[in-house]
Amino acid sequence: xxxxxxxxxxxxxxxxxxxxxxxxxxxxxxxxxxxxxxxxxxxxxxxxxxxxxxxxxxxxxxxxxxxxxxxxxxxxxxxxxxxxxxxxxxxxxxxxxxxxxxxxxxxxxxxxxxxxxxxxxxxxxxxxxxxxxxxxxxxxxxxxxxxxxxxxxxxxxxxxxxxxxxxxxxxxxxxxxxxxxxxxxxxxxxxxxxxxxxxxxxxxxxxxxxxxxxxxxxxxxxxxxxxxxxxxxxxxxxxxxxxxxxxxxxxxxxxxxxxxxxxxxxxxxxxxxxxxxxxxxxxxxxxxxx
Amino acid sequence: xxxxxxxxxxxxxxxxxxxxxxxxxxxxxxxxxxxxxxxxxxxxxxxxxxxxxxxxxxxxxxxxxxxxxxxxxxxxxxxxxxxxxxxxxxxxxxxxxxxxxxxxxxxxxxxxxxxxxxxxxxxxxxxxxxxxxxxxxxxxxxxxxxxxxxxxxxxxxxxxxxxxxxxxxxxxxxxxxxxxxxxxxxxxxxxxxxxxxxxxxxxxxxxxxxxxxxxxxxxxxxxxxxxxxxxxxxxxxxxxxxxxxxxxxxxxxxxxxxxxxxxxxxxxxxxxxxxxxxxxxxxxxxxxxxxxxxxxxxxxxxxxxxxx
Amino acid sequence: xxxxxxxxxxxxxxxxxxxxxxxxxxxxxxxxxxxxxxxxxxxxxxxxxxxxxxxxxxxxxxxxxxxxxxxxxxxxxxxxxxxxxxxxxxxxxxxxxxxxxxxxxxxxxxxxxxxxxxxxxxxxxxxxxxxxxxxxxxxxxxxxxxxxxxxxxxxxxxxxxxxxxxxxxxxxxxxxxxxxxxxxxxxxxxxxxxxxxxxxxxxxxxxxxxxxxxxxxxxxxxxxxxxxxxxxxxxxxxxxxxxxxxxxxxxxxxxxxxxxxxxxxxxxxxxxxxxxxxxxxxxxxxxxxxxxxxxxxxxxxxxxxxxxxxxxxxxxxxxxxxxxxxxxxxxxxxxxxxxxxxxxxxxxxxxxxxxxxxxxxxxxxxxxxxxxxxxxxxxxxxxxxxxxxxxxxxxxxxxx
Numbered sequence: 001x002x003x004x005x006x007x008x009x010x011x012x013x014x015x016x017x018x019x020x021x022x023x024x025x026x027x028x029x030x031x032x033x034x035x036x037x038x039x040x041x042x043x044x045x046x047x048x049x050x051x052x053x054x055x056x057x058x059x060x061x062x063x064x065x066x067x068x069x070x071x072x073x074x075x076x077x078x079x080x081x082x083x084x085x086x087x088x089x090x091x092x093x094x095x096x097x098x099x100x101x102x103x104x105x106x107x108x109x110x111x112x113x114x115x116x117x118x119x120x121x122x123x124x125x126x127x128x129x130x131x132x133x134x135x136x137x138x139x140x141x142x143x144x145x146x147x148x149x150x151x152x153x154x155x156x157x158x159x160x161x162x163x164x165x166x167x168x169x170x171x172x173x174x175x176x177x178x179x180x181x182x183x184x185x186x187x188x189x190x191x192x193x194x195x196x197x198x199x200x201x202x203x204x205x206x207x208x209x210x211x212x213x214x215x216x217x218x219x220x221x222x223x224x225x226x227x228x229x230x231x232x233x234x235x236x237x238x239x240x241x242x243x244x245x246x247x248x249x250x251x252x253x254x255x256x257x258x259x260x261x262x263x264x265x266x267x268x269x270x271x272x273x274x275x276x277x278x279x280x281x282x283x284x285x286x287x288x289x290x
Numbered sequence: 291x292x293x294x295x296x297x298x299x300x301x302x303x304x305x306x307x308x309x310x311x312x313x314x315x316x317x318x319x320x321x322x323x324x325x326x327x328x329x330x331x332x333x334x335x336x337x338x339x340x341x342x343x344x345x346x347x348x349x350x351x352x353x354x355x356x357x358x359x360x361x362x363x364x365x366x367x368x369x370x371x372x373x374x375x376x377x378x379x380x381x382x383x384x385x386x387x388x389x390x391x392x393x394x395x396x397x398x399x400x401x402x403x404x405x406x407x408x409x410x411x412x413x414x415x416x417x418x419x420x421x422x423x424x425x426x427x428x429x430x431x432x433x434x435x436x437x438x439x440x441x442x443x444x445x446x447x448x449x450x451x452x453x454x455x456x457x458x459x460x461x462x463x464x465x466x467x468x469x470x471x472x473x474x475x476x477x478x479x480x481x482x483x484x485x486x487x488x489x490x491x492x493x494x495x496x497x498x499x500x501x502x503x504x505x506x507x508x509x510x511x512x513x514x515x516x517x518x519x520x521x522x523x524x525x526x527x528x529x530x531x532x533x534x535x536x537x538x539x540x541x542x543x544x545x546x547x548x549x550x551x552x553x554x555x556x557x558x559x560x561x562x563x564x565x566x567x568x569x570x571x572x573x574x575x576x577x578x579x580x581x582x583x584x585x586x587x588x589x590x591x592x593x594x595x596x597x598x
Numbered sequence: 599x600x601x602x603x604x605x606x607x608x609x610x611x612x613x614x615x616x617x618x619x620x621x622x623x624x625x626x627x628x629x630x631x632x633x634x635x636x637x638x639x640x641x642x643x644x645x646x647x648x649x650x651x652x653x654x655x656x657x658x659x660x661x662x663x664x665x666x667x668x669x670x671x672x673x674x675x676x677x678x679x680x681x682x683x684x685x686x687x688x689x690x691x692x693x694x695x696x697x698x699x700x701x702x703x704x705x706x707x708x709x710x711x712x713x714x715x716x717x718x719x720x721x722x723x724x725x726x727x728x729x730x731x732x733x734x735x736x737x738x739x740x741x742x743x744x745x746x747x748x749x750x751x752x753x754x755x756x757x758x759x760x761x762x763x764x765x766x767x768x769x770x771x772x773x774x775x776x777x778x779x780x781x782x783x784x785x786x787x788x789x790x791x792x793x794x795x796x797x798x799x800x801x802x803x804x805x806x807x808x809x810x811x812x813x814x815x816x817x818x819x820x821x822x823x824x825x826x827x828x829x830x831x832x833x834x835x836x837x838x839x840x841x842x843x844x845x846x847x848x849x850x851x852x853x854x855x856x857x858x859x860x861x862x863x864x865x866x867x868x869x870x871x872x873x874x875x876x877x878x879x880x881x882x883x884x885x886x887x888x889x890x891x892x893x894x895x896x897x898x899x900x901x902x903x904x905x906x907x908x909x910x911x912x913x914x915x916x917x918x919x920x921x922x923x924x925x926x927x928x929x930x931x932x933x934x935x936x937x938x939x940x941x942x943x944x945x946x947x948x949x950x951x952x953x954x955x956x957x958x959x960x961x962x963x964x965x966x967x968x969x970x971x972x973x974x975x976x977x978x979x980x981x982x983x984x985x986x987x988x989x990x991x992x993x994x995x996x997x998x
């Protein structure tokens with residue numbers, strides 16, 4: 001089938017662009033969990049905040065590129081501040097405490113965003129250079145999605161190198177293994193935690209601003225994002241950076257091809273994957289048992 | 291025992307003084323209280339955190355909804371049967387979910403709930419799909435009993451179910467079975483070393499917990515007169531978990547208070563302002579920071595039990 | 599305002615002078631409270647906000663003319679977040695605690711379906727502002743429910759009638775995977791077959807779908823020259839934005855059942871070229887509409903949107919009914935409402951006794967750029983007579 005190859009290529013690119021967005025979300029959540037054992041229920045709200053901050057940045061300066069920088073900085077900064085102010089008091093307490101606090105934060109953020117930006121969806125326009133179409137084997141494909149896929153790859157490499165090569169990355173990996181030892185070595189574990197929470201939220205923020213041209217900035221972004229993120233991270237293994245990458249790719253590919261061939265199962269696909277993975281490997285593909 | 295008894299007496303006498311709209315709210319609060327208490331069995335006593343408890347609730351609602359709509363089964367029977375069914379169906383679910391531990395366990399419960407949600411959305415014949423089942427009657431049954439048609443009547447029925455469920459659960463957690471659960475909660479490895487098949491205990495508590503949740507849902511359907519897919523949605527699962535934590539885990543009565551608190555505050559706040567979610571969130575964070583043991587924990591520290 | 603208003607200022611003055619103590623005492627009495635449980639936050643929040651604005655604007659204009667039955671009208675809106683359980687709770691609260699005898703709101707049809715069976719017990723009449731589900735005037739009909747607005751089947755029918763005179767031959771359909779989506783596409787499929795054209799396939803996306811690339815691919819591959827969309831809110835915005843990025847509109851004409859200004863504002867350029875059925879657009883002709891739009895603009899600074907107009911029409915019909923009945927008591931109001939006729943922003947609209955659906959015209963619009971507006975705007979391209987667009991009593995499909 002001479003039609004099949006272009007179809008396959010474009011669908012793979014679709015899946016890659018989808019995986020990129022899922023990865024931004026999942027990577028942040030898994031880093032946070034790996035270090036702090038916190039299930040950040042507010043992760044979707046940070047994602048949404050990124051989209052809205054991106055909207056305002058484009059609105060005021062006309063530059064999408066500026067928005068790409070502003071969103072993670074603002075969202076990450078806010079996340080770090082929240083960690084410093086509230087979360088810090090809760091270490092040593094039950095997991096329930098974090099669940100409640102991040103749930104409360106989601107409610108607060110959702111309402112504050114509604115108060116500031118209103119209840120209507122807002123358009124975030126990508127720059128003209130990215131709004132065009134390319135022809136891949138005669139099939140039209142949006143440049144923006146190629147940009148998304150490329151961003152995902154770039155950020156994945158950056159984070160990987162960051163974890164492997166930098167001092168902070170080393171500290172993060174060490175803290176996730178054994179926090180007490182790191183403390184004994186004289187490092188401020190508290191600082192590592194704030195940094196990680198900030199970075200995790202910042203990643204969600206980038207995800208948000210990158211997603212906005214595809215779905216518009218809207219109040220419904222948060223609840224959907226939360227569930228998707230949890231699923232990916234669980235599939236990949238909570239706390240595993242590589243796991244979040246694999247989880248994102250797996251879910252994106254199965255969703256794209258699954259929805260194409262079995263549209264009736266579109267809603268259930270993601271959960272079926274998760275169920276299958278967890279039954280076979282309860283800690284997720286690359287995770288440690290919680 | 292004093293406090294639960296006092297609470298019970300208050301709840302029993304309230305209908306005499308309350309206006310009808312408050313009665314309806316209180317009835318719904320008690321149903322949610324039963325729902326929350328059922329979750330506490332898992333969360334508070336066995337540290338099995340379910341992210342998908344709404345599945346049991348919704349299942350119970352659909353079951354009793356179908357019984358009441360399509361058969362002439364009297365209301366209490368439909369409700370009890372639905373609860374039982376919910377518990378039985380939860381056994382294989384529990385078996386699958388307890389393959390994993392910790393957060394993976396929670397996510398498996400979520401997966402089951404979301405899959406049920408997806409199925410309910412599609413299975414129009416049984417669930418009415420996204421529209422749900424409407425006009426669910428409160429069947430009188432063969433003896434023509436209709437006292438549960440009135441607000442006060444249904445309230446007392448709900449209260450009776452809640453009270454019985456509470457007593458049953460309390461006996462359960464105080465029994466040797468409950469002791470094993472607490473062993474699993476504190477140190478599962480040690481409990482296994484002592485020779486207990488912890489997996490079986492976990493599956494059992496999941497089934498019992500889901501069963502009581504199903505009972506709550508089965509009560510909701512004739513209460514509201516409808517059942518729909520929102521009752522299976524993960525948002526409700528999150529809310530009931532919050533009710534348990536706010537009320538105080540591992541106390542049985544705490545979650546009931548948590549449910550009443552949650553519903554009441556949400557209703558009052560949303561009557562006054564569109565930004566009710568903001569204040570709600572702030573309240574939760576405040577509860578976490580200042581009431582680490584939940585509301586029940588706070589009450590207990592204010593009125594400490596005299597040492598035996 | 600035009601309409602069958604029987605109470606001119608002179609009449610009120612005359613009545614006040616003629617019946618001294620009682621009438622004067624009645625003025626400034628208990629206001630008529632209309633409970634409005636609607637989605638003000640959550641995914642449907644944008645629609646609920648429109649409905650509330652429409653209701654408040656109507657109440658304000660009624661009160662400026664002396665109110666109804668010499669009583670001021672007050673709208674008591676409460677947030678349901680679009681959840682049917684909350685809707686029931688709020689409706690109960692409004693009826694039992696606030697003493698509302700009338701209800702607006704119930705943004706989602708699932709909320710309306712949950713509340714409808716309770717209306718008889720509450721002895722309260724619910725006037726729909728946006729509920730589209732065909733069943734509400736069909737198998738799920740209850741006597742205390744009235745629908746002044748266009749229903750889902752009616753808006754689909756308008757599209758179908760338009761397509762009979764258009765050149766498109768092969769149709770695809772994409773809808774949200776719940777009652778409204780299935781309902782509307784079912785009607786559409788029927789209509790396409792009746793007109794002898796080809797219905798290629800239909801597909802449903804789960805509510806909350808964010809990535810439509812697969813669906814866009816399928817539509818593109820199907821060989822259809824037109825695609826019927828039954829999407830709303832975030833899903834609609836996401837699809838339109840992405841379809842534009844894939845340049846789907848170049849190959850396949852997109853037909854939609856909802857064209858609202860908020861959506862157009864959210865997707866911008868992606869809305870240009872859309873052809874759709876419109877329940878209400880500010881650019882509809884007629885003096886009544888022009889007056890309404892001007893007054894709205896003065897109050898809110900922007901032109902009114904779909905659900906704001908529909909809610910206004912609902913208010914107007916209720917207003918006429920109440921004046922006719924001389925009471926807000928359900929048993930008196932019901933028969934009066936059943937025979938209400940108005941000539942207002944959508945022209946002549948008449949309530950039908952057999953199923954409480956208002957019989958009204960159908961409108962098709964096309965979205966395009968217009969001078970003086972920053973966003974693209976919908977322009978009227980076809981109008982269909984009321985008796986062709988409204989289905990037979992208690993029906994959701996059409997015979998011819």
